[in-house]
Amino acid sequence: METDICLHFFMSNAGVYLHIPFCKSRCSYCDFATDVYRDAATVERYVDALCVEVKNFQPQINADDADKIAVSDLRHLRLSAAKNLVDIDTVYFGGGTPSLLTPSQLEQILNVVHDTFDISPAAEITMEMNPATVTPETLAEYKALGVNRASFGVQTFNDRALKLLARGHDANDARKTFRMLRDAGFENVSFDLIAGLPRQTLEDWRRNLDEALKLSPEHISLYLLEIHAGTPLAEQVRSGRQPQPDDELAAEMYELMLDKLAAAGYEQCEISNFARAGFESRHNTKYWRLDPVFGFGVSAHSFDGQMRYANERDTAKYVESMENKNSAEVTREQIDLASEFAFLGLRMENGIDLVEYKDRFEIDLFEKYNSELAALADADLIEIGHGRLRLTRKGKLFSNEVFAIFV
Numbered sequence: 001m002e003t004d005i006c007l008h009f010f011m012s013n014a015g016v017y018l019h020i021p022f023c024k025s026r027c028s029y030c031d032f033a034t035d036v037y038r039d040a041a042t043v044e045r046y047v048d049a050l051c052v053e054v055k056n057f058q059p060q061i062n063a064d065d066a067d068k069i070a071v072s073d074l075r076h077l078r079l080s081a082a083k084n085l086v087d088i089d090t091v092y093f094g095g096g097t098p099s100l101l102t103p104s105q106l107e108q109i110l111n112v113v114h115d116t117f118d119i120s121p122a123a124e125i126t127m128e129m130n131p132a133t134v135t136p137e138t139l140a141e142y143k144a145l146g147v148n149r150a151s152f153g154v155q156t157f158n159d160r161a162l163k164l165l166a167r168g169h170d171a172n173d174a175r176k177t178f179r180m181l182r183d184a185g186f187e188n189v190s191f192d193l194i195a196g197l198p199r200q201t202l203e204d205w206r207r208n209l210d211e212a213l214k215l216s217p218e219h220i221s222l223y224l225l226e227i228h229a230g231t232p233l234a235e236q237v238r239s240g241r242q243p244q245p246d247d248e249l250a251a252e253m254y255e256l257m258l259d260k261l262a263a264a265g266y267e268q269c270e271i272s273n274f275a276r277a278g279f280e281s282r283h284n285t286k287y288w289r290l291d292p293v294f295g296f297g298v299s300a301h302s303f304d305g306q307m308r309y310a311n312e313r314d315t316a317k318y319v320e321s322m323e324n325k326n327s328a329e330v331t332r333e334q335i336d337l338a339s340e341f342a343f344l345g346l347r348m349e350n351g352i353d354l355v356e357y358k359d360r361f362e363i364d365l366f367e368k369y370n371s372e373l374a375a376l377a378d379a380d381l382i383e384i385g386h387g388r389l390r391l392t393r394k395g396k397l398f399s400n401e402v403f404a405i406f407v
Contacts, residue, residue, distance in 0.1 A: 013087065013089050013286075013291060014086050014087065014088055014089075014286075014291065014292040014293065014294065015088065015089070015090040015091070015092065015283050015286045015291065015292070015293040015294070016088050016090070016091045016092070016113060016117060016293070016294050016295075016296070017092045017094060017283075017293055017294070017295040017296070017297075017300055017301075017302075018050065018054075018091070018092070018093050018094070018098075018109060018113075018295075018296050018297055018300070019094055019095065019096065019295065019296070019297030019298055019299055019300045020093055020094070020095040020096045020097070020098040020100070020101060020297065021046075021095060021096040021297070021298050021299070021315050022043055022046075022095070022096050022097060022100050023095065023096055023097045023100070023130075023168075024097065024100070024130070024133065024168045043100075043101075043105070044105070045319055046297075046298075046315065046318075046319055047101075047105050047108060047109060049318065049319045049322035049323060049328075050109060050296055050297050050322075051108060051109060051112045052322050052323075052326065053296045053297070053322055053327075053328065054109070054112045054113055054116050054296050055112055055115070055116060056326055056327070057116055057117075057294065057296075059086055059304065086117055086118065086292075086294070087117075087118050087120065088113075088117040088118065088119050088120065088123060089119075089120040089122070089123050089124065089282065090123060090124045090125075090126070090282050090283035090286065091110075091113060091119065091123060091124070091125045091126070091283075092125075092126045092283045093106075093109075093126065093127040093128060093147075094128050094151075095128050096128075097128065097129070097130045097133055097153075098127050098128050098129070099127060099128070099129035099130060099133040099134050099138075099142075100133055102138075103138055103141035103142060103145065106127075106141075106142060106145055106147075107145050110125075110145055110146060123146075124148065124149055124188075124281075124282045124283060125146050125147050125148050125149065126147070126149040126150070126151055126190075126281070126283055127142060127147045127149075127150060127151070128150075128151045128152075128153060129150050129151065129152055129153070129177070129181075130152075130153045130167075130168075130169065131152075131153070131154065131169040131173040131174040131176070131177040132168070132169040132173040132176075132177065133177075134177060134180065135180070136180050136183060136184060139180055139181060139184035139186070140184050140185075142184075143184055143185055143186065148186075148187075148188060149186075149188040149189070149190070149281075150181050150186050150188070150189045150190065151190045151192065151221075152174075152177070152178065152181070152189055152190060152191050152192065152217070153192045154174045154191050154192060154193060154212070155167060155192060155193060155194045156171075156193065156194060156197060156200075156208055157171040157174065157207070157208050157211045157212075158171065158197075158200075158204060158207075158208070159171055161197050161198075161199075161200060161204075164197070164198060164242075165194075165197070171211075175215070178215050178217075187218070188218050188219070188279055189217045189218055189219070190217060190218065190219035190220065190221060190281065191212050191215075191217045191219070191220045191221070192221045192222075192223070193208055193209070193212060193220065193221070193222050193223070194222075194223050194224075194225050195208075195222060195223070195224050195225065195250060195253040195254065195257065196224045196225040196245050196246070196249070196250040196253060197225055198236075198242040198245075199242075202249065202252055202253060202256065205253045205256065205257075206256060206260075209256070209257060209260050209261075210260075213260065213261075213264045218275060218276050218279035219273070219274070219275040219276070219279050219280070219281060220261065220266060220273075220274045220275070221272055221273050221274075222257050222261075222272055222273075222274070223272050224250050224253070224254065224272075225245060225250075251397050254396070254397060255397075258393065258396075261274045267280075267349070268349045269281070269285070269348065269349055270284070270285075270288060270347050270348050270349065271347050271391075271396050271399055285348075287344065288344045288345060288347050288348050289341075289344070289345065289348075290303065290305075290337065290340060290341050290344060292304050292305050295310075295311070296311075297311065297318070298311060298312060298313065298314070298315045298318040298328070299311055299312070299313045299318075303335075306334065306337075307332055307333065307334055307335070308332070308333055308335050309329055309331060309332040309333070310329070310330060310331045310332075311328040311329055311330060312328040312329075312330050313330075337361065338357075338361040338363050339406045339407065340406075341357065341360070341361070342357070342365070342406040343402075343403035343406045343407065345357075346382075346389070346390070346391055346399070346402060346403065347399070349390070350388065350390065351388045351389050351390030351391065352365070352388060352389045352390075353387060353388055354366075354384075354387050354388065354389060355387055365389065369405055369406075372405040373389075373405075376395070376401075376402055376405070379394075380392055380394050380395070381394060381395035381398055381401065381402050382395055382402060383395075
């Protein structure tokens with residue numbers, strides 16, 4: 001009986017996300033849960049709390065499933081190690097700046113992750129890194145510990161813009177760090193770049209793209225700047241010290257990005273993500289396909305296939321909660337799976353497989369959203385063909401208007 005139950009609850013191809021909030025300085029546009037790195041003891045205490053949270057992980061069993069299981073068997077499941085129930089094929093260190101971790105701290109976390117979960121030998125293990133936060137020695141140690149993908153926060157190759165963003169590095173630091181990654185043997189590197197920065201021209205953006213393509217990373221994430229309330233950049237815009245974002249210019253930058261990356265041989269995986277064949281981010285794809293991802297650390301979010309839950313957003317409160325209560329969870333909600341799968345799936349270049357959608361949710365999209373989809377098709381925002389619903393090129397620019405019908 002125990003074997004049957006474990007097979008019923010076994011979860012394959014799930015991901016693990018680990019949030020490392022510490023940064024050398026806080027970027028002017030940043031709205032993430034981050035803290036400035038002040039002392040080693042604070043980081044050590046956080047790492048210990050994070051490891052406790054991973055160790056305490058148990059797969060959730062929803063009420064419908066629990067009703068079908070005998071009490072004795074349910075007790076067995078709740079006490080079973082997650083290693084017996086969850087198969088992990090992606091691990092992602094996000095932040096913050098995870099590359100501020102020492103190799104011994106990274107090893108401590110990875111040991112706990114391997115002890116808790118069944119990690120595939122071919123797992124994609126990503127670490128976000130910022131320029132000027134690593135050395136050849138630390139990169140070699142990260143790689144020896146299993147990190148095989150670097151997500152590299154360049155943002156821009158313009159030194160003036162980097163100062164405005166308070167990034168704490170210059171363009172030459174980015175070039176040097178990229179060379180160090182290659183020298184350390186990293187064959188899967190992703191670049192982050194931001195378009196639509198204050199006073200950024202189309203020609204500035206073209207130069208950024210040219211510089212990134214010259215370095216030839218395997219994956220590129222290109223984002224349009226968003227101004228979040230409460231950030232220093234939002235205050236600069238509000239007070240008139242920096243101009244309001246120009247939506248028309250941002251659209252031109254996006255169009256230029258699509259053309260240049262396609263010409264350079266990159267395939268568009270998702271609205272903002274491009275990769276050479278075989279180098280798509282396996283971890284990020286889980287979010288767009290609503291695959292399970294278990295998050296650990298301050299502000300981390302988890303999705304177990306049914307429920308979404310989130311941790312405390314303040315780092316000090318997170319650590320105190322873990323030390324005093326062995327839990328930092330603050331919210332849990334049942335989500336509308338059919339709705340989220342629709343608009344998240346549409347973010348991907350291949351869009352939604354309509355037969356798969358109907359089989360999974362027992363909903364015919366055309367019956368439910370007939371008039372809305374017809375209007376979007378007339379506006380050239382979506383296209384339907386070969387059993388798939390996809391955004392058009394124009395639809396990628398106005399994706400929020402498309403997603404709104406599913407919310």
